[in-house]
Structure formats: C-alpha cells, structure tokens
Amino acid sequence: MQIMGLIHTLEQRLNRMQTVGLIHTLEQCLNRMQTVGLIHTLEQCLNRMQTVGLIYILEQCLNRMQTVGLIHTLEQCLNSMQTVGLIHTLEQCLNSMQTVGLIHTLEQCLNSMQTVGLIHTSDPSPTVCRYKAVHKVSSSDSRLCEINL
Secondary structure, X not given: OEEOOOOOOHHHHHHHHHHOOOOOOHXXXXXXXXXXXXXXXXXXXXXHHHOOOOOOOHHHHHOOOXXXXXXXXXXXXXXXHXXXXXXXXXXXXXXXXXXXXXXXXXHHHHHHOOOOOOEEOOOOOOOXXXXXXXXXXXXXXXXXXXXXX
C-alpha cells in the first residue's frame, strides 16, 4: 500500500497504542476478538504475509477474516477503500465499527494514532518497511514482519 503525506512506520504507530489503557498492541486487542467469532488475529495474518516474499497487501491478507457480531471486518473496510482510490485513512475507515462484547473496538484502540494521509492500494513498486513486532507470543519469540507500506 502507498501511504501519502506524513507517515509513521507501523512500529511507531503500534508504540503509540501503549497509551490507550489496558490494551498495549493491536495484536493483543485482536486476541480478545478471537473469542467472539472465527477471526484471525492481525499477528496471524502478518505471519502469513511474511511467508510469501513480496507480500499481499493488507486487504488481501484480511479477506480470510469472518464477520464478528455487529462489526465490519477490516477486509470489508479496505474493499471499499480500494474501490474509491484516494480516500479515508485506516482510522477513518474503522469509525463505523461497533463494539464487540467487553473489548475495545479497533477504532477505539487507534484513536491515539495520528492521521497518516490518504491511502490507496495501487503502488506498482511499494517500499518495504521492516519493523520489529512490538508483541511477543512467547518469551523466546521476537519475530520480524515485513509489510508493504
């Protein structure tokens, strides 16, 4: 994905989420969502993206996600982004998501994020941004994910 305007790396954006209360990383937030439906965590999606070399865009990875209760999936949000070109930021896209049980919505988790400009998914030569995951699945697990931004 090409991101225009002022931008933070995904690692920097996730670090900002440490200030939003009991949820520290997006992966931790999505782990709670696992209990309410057949949904993959973002961490699991990123692991799949890591294994294919020049990876899928986020929309392609997340299209395996199922709807969970009253919320829209990220795949559904990103599909609408893809059809319009230069549109909403991810934060704006998630504004329509509803709460699920006791967890925070992704939109609530991302409230502290700065606007990163307009996003579209048609960059023919995306820059690969390598970041060290801010979460660990186990004490010995510190994986690198490779994301096309």
